[in-house]
Amino acid sequence: MRRTLARWARAEWGPLYAAVRDPLRRRGPSALPLTAAAVGLTASLHYAQQQPWGEALVRNLGAVRADDPLGAALLRTPLSLFVPAPDLPVWGALAQILLVFGIAELCLGRWRTLAIAYAATLAGTLYARLGVTLGAHAPFGLPWTDAQVVDTGPSAAVVGLAVYVGWRYGAYATAGAVTLAMVAEVLLKENLAGKEHLAALTAVGLLCLLAALRDRDPDRLRPHRNPAGWTGRGPGTPPVRT
Numbered sequence: 001m002r003r004t005l006a007r008w009a010r011a012e013w014g015p016l017y018a019a020v021r022d023p024l025r026r027r028g029p030s031a032l033p034l035t036a037a038a039v040g041l042t043a044s045l046h047y048a049q050q051q052p053w054g055e056a057l058v059r060n061l062g063a064v065r066a067d068d069p070l071g072a073a074l075l076r077t078p079l080s081l082f083v084p085a086p087d088l089p090v091w092g093a094l095a096q097i098l099l100v101f102g103i104a105e106l107c108l109g110r111w112r113t114l115a116i117a118y119a120a121t122l123a124g125t126l127y128a129r130l131g132v133t134l135g136a137h138a139p140f141g142l143p144w145t146d147a148q149v150v151d152t153g154p155s156a157a158v159v160g161l162a163v164y165v166g167w168r169y170g171a172y173a174t175a176g177a178v179t180l181a182m183v184a185e186v187l188l189k190e191n192l193a194g195k196e197h198l199a200a201l202t203a204v205g206l207l208c209l210l211a212a213l214r215d216r217d218p219d220r221l222r223p224h225r226n227p228a229g230w231t232g233r234g235p236g237t238p239p240v241r242t
Helices: 002-031 033-049 055-062 070-080 090-108 110-134 144-148 155-168 172-188 192-215
Strands: none
Touching (some): 002 172, 033 090, 055 070, 070 110, 090 110, 090 155, 110 144, 110 155, 155 172, 155 192, 172 192
């Protein structure tokens, strides 16, 4: 039984573990500048919104509601990712960012991590506006009261990154478990956050599909240089297998 579980764990998480281990061995904590900045920014914004002088400032810069003007909501969305939800403990948001953003940054790089996190957050934000417009009685709709709910926090980005990294590195059971957990959240407790998580997963699923189609593109698969394991003996000389 133990051997079976060990084999399964190596198959599920082995490539992901190797992708995380190698840059940490080479560069140590300096391999995680985005994660460190995200944790620091989230902690700073949490502190600021607890202070009389900072509550309005954080709300005006990073709090998004479905009834906000679209332009203002789009401007606030990037920062809203790092504003902890006021009704949840901040350590949860910090732990999510440290773990999931850290793994994603090591595996995907900082810019791709940031792009996927923003895409997932933006998908949730735009869905909230659409859901309120559709109304509570429409499929995938939301009650009008959700238009006043403050929509902040890293949870949509965390869910999206977890699924994307799991798919990219073959941890399909892990990605599937995260997806099923989000579906169960909506079925058990239908709320704005749960439906936004599903919207984020939909957006990330489309990104996975686009990446899969790109990887299957014959033009991308055609080597522009000699592939590994082949050497040339001079200009114009056919490569020789070694």
